[in-house]
Amino acid sequence: MKQRKTYGSCILCHDAPCSRACTKCDPARILRALRFDNVEEAARLLPEDYDPSWVKEAQEVCPAGVEIARALDELNEQRVYLEGTEGADQVDLSCDICGVKLENPFLLSSSVVASNYEMCARAFEMGWAGVAFKTVCLMDIHEASPRFSTVRSAEGDWYGFKNIEQLSDHSLEENLECFRELKKNYPTKVIVASIMGRNEEEWEYLARKVTEAGADVIECNFSCPNMEEHGTGSDVGQDPETVRRYTEATRRGTRIPILAKMTPNITDITVPAEAARLGGADGIAAINTIKSITGVNIDTLVGYPSVHGKTMVGGYSGRAVKPIALRFISDLAGAKSLKGLHISGMGGIVTWRDAVEFILMGSGSLQITTSVMEYGYRIIDDLLSGLKIYMAQRNYHSVSELIGCGLDSVVDNDMLERDTVVFPVFNKDKCVGCGRCFLSCRDGGHQAIVFDEETRTVRLNGRKCVGCQLCSLVCPAGAITQSRRISRKKKEA
Numbered sequence: 001m002k003q004r005k006t007y008g009s010c011i012l013c014h015d016a017p018c019s020r021a022c023t024k025c026d027p028a029r030i031l032r033a034l035r036f037d038n039v040e041e042a043a044r045l046l047p048e049d050y051d052p053s054w055v056k057e058a059q060e061v062c063p064a065g066v067e068i069a070r071a072l073d074e075l076n077e078q079r080v081y082l083e084g085t086e087g088a089d090q091v092d093l094s095c096d097i098c099g100v101k102l103e104n105p106f107l108l109s110s111s112v113v114a115s116n117y118e119m120c121a122r123a124f125e126m127g128w129a130g131v132a133f134k135t136v137c138l139m140d141i142h143e144a145s146p147r148f149s150t151v152r153s154a155e156g157d158w159y160g161f162k163n164i165e166q167l168s169d170h171s172l173e174e175n176l177e178c179f180r181e182l183k184k185n186y187p188t189k190v191i192v193a194s195i196m197g198r199n200e201e202e203w204e205y206l207a208r209k210v211t212e213a214g215a216d217v218i219e220c221n222f223s224c225p226n227m228e229e230h231g232t233g234s235d236v237g238q239d240p241e242t243v244r245r246y247t248e249a250t251r252r253g254t255r256i257p258i259l260a261k262m263t264p265n266i267t268d269i270t271v272p273a274e275a276a277r278l279g280g281a282d283g284i285a286a287i288n289t290i291k292s293i294t295g296v297n298i299d300t301l302v303g304y305p306s307v308h309g310k311t312m313v314g315g316y317s318g319r320a321v322k323p324i325a326l327r328f329i330s331d332l333a334g335a336k337s338l339k340g341l342h343i344s345g346m347g348g349i350v351t352w353r354d355a356v357e358f359i360l361m362g363s364g365s366l367q368i369t370t371s372v373m374e375y376g377y378r379i380i381d382d383l384l385s386g387l388k389i390y391m392a393q394r395n396y397h398s399v400s401e402l403i404g405c406g407l408d409s410v411v412d413n414d415m416l417e418r419d420t421v422v423f424p425v426f427n428k429d430k431c432v433g434c435g436r437c438f439l440s441c442r443d444g445g446h447q448a449i450v451f452d453e454e455t456r457t458v459r460l461n462g463r464k465c466v467g468c469q470l471c472s473l474v475c476p477a478g479a480i481t482q483s484r485r486i487s488r489k490k491k492e493a
C-alpha cells in the first residue's frame with residue numbers, strides 16, 4: 001500500500017517554505033492546525049474561494065513531499081460538515097489562579113521553556129497568559145550533558161520525554177531582574193515564581209525575594225526528581241511533614257497565593273497535598289515528572305541519556321504521562337479535604353483536547369513544557385482557538401463552567417454497572433479484510449471472531465463475545481463500532 005503523504009507527514013517547519021511560496025493562503029498554518037487536532041480552525045483558515053492551483057508551488061518546495069493540495073482539497077470538501085464555529089472568536093477564556101486573573105488558562109510550566117526574559121516575553125507576545133518561571137534557588141546548579149532522551153511514536157513524534165535537569169543555573173539576582181522587567185513590560189501577564197530551598201530559612205527568604213520582584217504567585221517545587229542535593233525536590237514531596245513545614249516557611253515570606261507542586265512519585269498524592277494546605281498553600285500544581293529509565297542502548301549496555309557511560313533515573317513527561325497526570329488531578333479534585341484549592345494541571349498536554357480533559361478533571365489553569373520543547377511556543381495558537389471553538393459549539397461561556405465537570409464519571413470500582421454488554425458491530429463497507437480483529441480476539445480476547453480466509457470477512461460468535469471491545473480498538477480501518485447496550489441476562493438466555 002503506497003503511503004500517502006498527507007498532513008500527518010508535515011514536518012512542521014519553522015518559517016515554512018510552503019507558506020513562503022503561497023501568496024493566497026498559509027498552508028503551513030493550516031496543516032499545523034490539522035496536526036494539532038483542530039480541524040475546525042483549519043477550515044476557518046482556508047479561504048472560501050480556495051483553489052488547488054494556489055498551492056502548486058508550495059507543494060514543490062515542501063522538504064517532506066507532503067501532498068499539500070490533496071490535504072487542502074480534503075479539508076475543503078469536509079468544510080460543509082464543520083458547523084458551529086461562529087462565535088468562537090468572542091469566547092472569553094479568562095480565568096484565574098487563586099484570584100490572580102489569567103487572560104486564558106495556559107502557562108508555560110517551570111522548566112527550560114521559561115528560563116529567561118527573552119523567552120518569557122516572546123511567549124507572552126504569542127498569547128501565553130503566564131509563565132511558571134524555571135525554579136530559582138540558592139544552590140549551585142551543575143547540569144549534565146546530554147540531559148534528555150525520548151521515546152518516539154511510529155510517526156516520529158515524541159511519545160515520552162526524559163530529562164535529568166535540575167533548577168535554574170542563573171543567579172537569584174539575575175532571575176529576580178527578569179521578574180521585575182517582565183512585570184514592568186507585561187503587567188497583565190502572570191508570573192508564577194517557582195522556588196526551592198534547602199531549609200526553612202531559604203524557603204522564607206526566596207518567597208520574600210520573588211514577591212518583592214513582582215511575582216503574582218509562588219509555586220513551591222516539592223517535586224523535582226533530579227536533584228543532586230539529597231533531601232530536596234521529590235524527597236520533600238514524599239514527606240508530608242516536611243511539605244507542611246516548608247509551605248509554612250514560604251507563607252511567612254509572602255502574602256501572595258502559594259501553589260505546592262507535587263510529585264507523582266508517590267501512591268496517594270492527596271496526603272502531601274493536604275499537608276501543603278495545612279501549611280498555608282492556596283492551590284496544588286501537578287504533576288512534576290515521573291521517575292524513569294526510558295531505555296538502554298543494547299550495544300553499549302548503557303541507559304539513556306548516556307553521560308560518560310552512565311545514566312541516572314530521571315523525570316518522564318510528555319504525551320505518555322497524560323493518563324497518569326489526569327488520574328492524579330482527579331484524585332486531588334475529588335478529595336473532600338482539599339475542596340476549594342486551585343489545581344494547576346500539567347503532564348502531557350499537547351492539544352486543546354488534552355487541555356479540555358485536564359479542565360474536566362478539575363484543573364483551573366494549565367501548564368505545559370514538553371510539547372513546547374518539541375514544537376515551540378506556537379502551539380498556543382491551536383490551544384486557544386481549539387478551546388474557543390469547543391466552548392462555542394457547546395455554548396459554554398466561561399472556563400469555570402467546565403472545571404471538574406468530568407469528575408462525577410470517575411467512580412469507585414464497586415460502583416461500575418456490570419450487568420450489561422455492548423457488542424461489536426462490523427461495518428462491511430469499511431472493513432479492509434486485514435484480520436487484525438480476529439488475531440487480537442483469538443490471542444488476546446475470547447475467541448469470538450471467526451475469520452473466513454477465502455473471503456477475508458469476519459463474523460461474530462455472540463455466545464463467546466464478552467463485549468470487551470478489543471476488536472474495535474485494534475481495527476485500523478475504523479470499521480468496528482459498538483452495539484446498543486443489552487442486558488447480560490438477555491444475552492445468556
Ligand SMILES: Cc1cc2nc3c(=O)[nH]c(=O)nc-3n(C[C@H](O)[C@H](O)[C@H](O)COP(=O)(O)O)c2cc1C
Pocket residue numbers: 109110111112134135161163165166167168194221224261287288289316317318319321346347348349367368369370371
Ligand atoms: C527539561 C525539563 C526541565 C524541567 N524543570 C523543572 C523545574 O525547574 N521546576 C519544576 O517545577 N518542574 C520542572 N520540570 C517539570 C515540568 O514543569 C512539568 O511538571 C512536567 O514536565 C510535566 O509537564 P509536560 O508533560 O507538559 O512537560 C521540567 C521538565 C522538563 C522536561
